[in-house]
Amino acid sequence: MRGIILTILMLTIGRVAVNMTRRFPYPFVPSIARQLSVSVPVVQSIIALQASAGLASPVFGPLSERYRRKYVMISVLWVMSAAAFFAALVPGLWVFAVVMLIFGLGKVIYDPAMYAYMGDSVPYRRRGMALGFGELSWAGSLLIAAPVAGLLLSRSDVGNITAIMLNHAGGAAYIDLLTHAAGLQAVFLFLGVSCLIGGLLILAFVRGYPPNPAFASAGLSPRMVWRVMRSNPAALAGVLYALFVSSSNEVLFINYGLFMEERFGLTLALLGSLTVIISAAEVLGEFFVIGVADRIGLRRTTLAGIAVATLTYLVIPFSPTLTVALGLLFVLFLGVEIAIVSSIPLFTEILPDNRAIMMSSVAGAAGVGRVLGAMVGGIIIALTGSFTVAGITATIISAMAFLVLWRYVDID
Numbered sequence: 001m002r003g004i005i006l007t008i009l010m011l012t013i014g015r016v017a018v019n020m021t022r023r024f025p026y027p028f029v030p031s032i033a034r035q036l037s038v039s040v041p042v043v044q045s046i047i048a049l050q051a052s053a054g055l056a057s058p059v060f061g062p063l064s065e066r067y068r069r070k071y072v073m074i075s076v077l078w079v080m081s082a083a084a085f086f087a088a089l090v091p092g093l094w095v096f097a098v099v100m101l102i103f104g105l106g107k108v109i110y111d112p113a114m115y116a117y118m119g120d121s122v123p124y125r126r127r128g129m130a131l132g133f134g135e136l137s138w139a140g141s142l143l144i145a146a147p148v149a150g151l152l153l154s155r156s157d158v159g160n161i162t163a164i165m166l167n168h169a170g171g172a173a174y175i176d177l178l179t180h181a182a183g184l185q186a187v188f189l190f191l192g193v194s195c196l197i198g199g200l201l202i203l204a205f206v207r208g209y210p211p212n213p214a215f216a217s218a219g220l221s222p223r224m225v226w227r228v229m230r231s232n233p234a235a236l237a238g239v240l241y242a243l244f245v246s247s248s249n250e251v252l253f254i255n256y257g258l259f260m261e262e263r264f265g266l267t268l269a270l271l272g273s274l275t276v277i278i279s280a281a282e283v284l285g286e287f288f289v290i291g292v293a294d295r296i297g298l299r300r301t302t303l304a305g306i307a308v309a310t311l312t313y314l315v316i317p318f319s320p321t322l323t324v325a326l327g328l329l330f331v332l333f334l335g336v337e338i339a340i341v342s343s344i345p346l347f348t349e350i351l352p353d354n355r356a357i358m359m360s361s362v363a364g365a366a367g368v369g370r371v372l373g374a375m376v377g378g379i380i381i382a383l384t385g386s387f388t389v390a391g392i393t394a395t396i397i398s399a400m401a402f403l404v405l406w407r408y409v410d411i412d
Contacts (some may be wrong), residue, residue, distance in 0.1 A: 004130070010205045011114050012134045014077055014198035018110045021080060021103035021191050022050070024149045024302070031153050035184045036093050046097045053104030054367025057112065057360045060105060062225055064113035064356040069120070070208040072113045077199035080106040084192030090187045102366030110364060114353035115126070119285045119348030120209060127345035127361040128293030128301070132286055135341045139283045148190055153183035190235070228354050229361055237408030238358065242365040243372075244401035245306065245343075249336055250373025250378060252313055253378070259387040264322040274329065281330045285337025297412040298346040303405060305338030310398040317391035339401075349411050373397075 025032055025047055064072040078101055087099040108109045114134065122130040229235050260266045260274070285305070293301040313331040319325035344359075351358040380390045 007121060007206050008118065008133055011073070011117065012137050014073060014202050015114055015134060015137040016109065016141045016144065017077060017191070017194040017198035018080070018103075018107050019137050020145040020194060021084070021100075022107055023142045023146040024187060024191070025100075027146055028149060028153055030071045032183060032184060035153070035182075036091075036092055036096060042093070044163050046100050049097065050100040050104035051067075052367070052371070053101060054108055054363060055371070056105060056185045057106050057108040057364035057367060060109050060360070061114070062354075062357045062360050063109055065354060069113045069117040069356070070206050073110055073117070073206075074199045074202050076106045076110045076113075079131055079200070081192045081195035081199065082190045084195060088188040088192060091185055096184075099253040108360070108363060108367075112356045112360040115344060115348055115359040117206075117209070117360075119345075119352070119355045121207075124345075124349055125294055127348065128288050128298050128342060129346070131345040132289035132293065132341055135289070135344070136283070136285050139279055139286065142279065151346030152186040152190060221243055225357050225361065228351065230358050232351060233294075234350045234409050234411070235358055235361070237404045238343070238350055239361050240404045241343065241401050241409070242362045243369040244397050244404065245309075245336070247340055247373035247376070248313065248394040248397035248401065249309075250370050251377040251397065252316070252332075252390055254374050254377040255381050255387055255390045256316075258381065260322075260325065261318070263319075264305050264325065268323075274326075277326060277330050278333050281333035284338045285334045286341055288334075288338055289341045293342045293345075298342050299405075299409065299412040301342040302339055302346055302400060305335045305340075305342060306398060306405070308332075308335030309339055310395055310402055313391050313394040313398055313412075317388040322334040329338045343405075346409065346411060350409070 025043070027045070033040045036043070083099045083102040087095050114180050115131065118127065118130050118134065229239070234321065256332055257274075289301065309332055312328055312335060316325065316328045319328055344362075347358055347362055348355050376393065377390055380386070380393060
């Protein structure tokens with residue numbers, strides 16, 4: 001038992017490092033844009049490009065079926081570390097864009113490998129607690145990355161030191177860029193060290209398992225992944241569930257700021273403070289899964305979470321006061337977080353011989369769902385201007401997630 005706890009802790013630390021590369025830029029987009037001497041939409045487009053890497057999860061995620069999961073995770077962390085160190089030494093817009101894309105691809109490889117490894121190592125009756133603890137890395141990464149990145153972006157001498165070195169080496173043309181990008185360089189240096197340490201901890205303390213013999217020699221292609229998935233209705237249901245959950249949440253949330261501003265007159269600063277409510281709901285949902293899900297059953301917990309979210313989508317547009325709206329926002333993200341986090345250990349048991357394939361397919365579906373949800377949400381507001389229509393649409397999609405899980409996934 002002690003060995004499993006240590007393994008979960010090391011894998012979670014590694015995932016904190018991975019998630020920090022994903023979450024650090026969001027609060028500091030204007031500052032990053034200034035340091036790169038570009039407009040805010042350019043940085044936002046690069047962040048969107050990084051997020052779209054999730055669409056490649058079914059292609060790259062199953063790598064840990066062919067290779068040892070432990071070494072796939074270590075390799076990902078060290079490649080991300082090398083990319084971060086390169087960005088720290090060679091600042092520039094294109095370097096920033098390429099490195100952020102590498103970070104995005106690294107996450108879509110690391111996450112399925114970690115989920116599959118925990119599925120292999122932790123008995124199903126304890127998997128909700130194990131993977132719920134692992135999911136704390138999502139909220140934890142922002143709690144670490146935000147203050148550290150804010151401090152480094154506001155004050156750093158890394159760029160000045162590198163500029164002096166380049167000046168002596170005849171690279172005066174880069175000095176101005178380095179001086180402006182100093183804080184961002186320091187952030188990348190921090191991320192590089194974090195990923196390096198995460199890989200070292202997994203190397204030292206996590207036991208290695210052999211790769212999946214079905215794919216070790218034959219290789220792995222999208223066609224083989226599809227053949228594995230289509231043979232199991234529960235696996236396809238899990239993919240649809242992830243698609244519906246992520247798209248329903250995106251339909252409503254992409255318009256929620258506009259709703260709060262128009263209905264209750266919230267200022268930009270107050271809209272930003274909503275992240276505190278969302279983060280608190282996410283953490284509470286993760287602890288709920290850790291403490292309760294294994295006792296009452298992962299399937300029941302997942303269904304309860306998505307049921308709460310579905311009902312809240314329907315009610316939120318009719319909030320009579322700001323206090324009610326904020327309370328419903330908390331309930332919504334509590335339900336969504338429980339629905340997502342408890343579904344992860346549940347889905348690791350659908351294809352026990354092909355866990356990485358299953359989890360990478362789920363991650364890819366969630367990525368597609370976010371893109372589709374953002375598109376649908378934007379179209380709804382453009383055509384109707386009604387947040388109520390967005391809420392009803394989110395309710396219908398979320399109800400589809402509930403029905404597909406209830407009908408086709410019968411594991412508990």
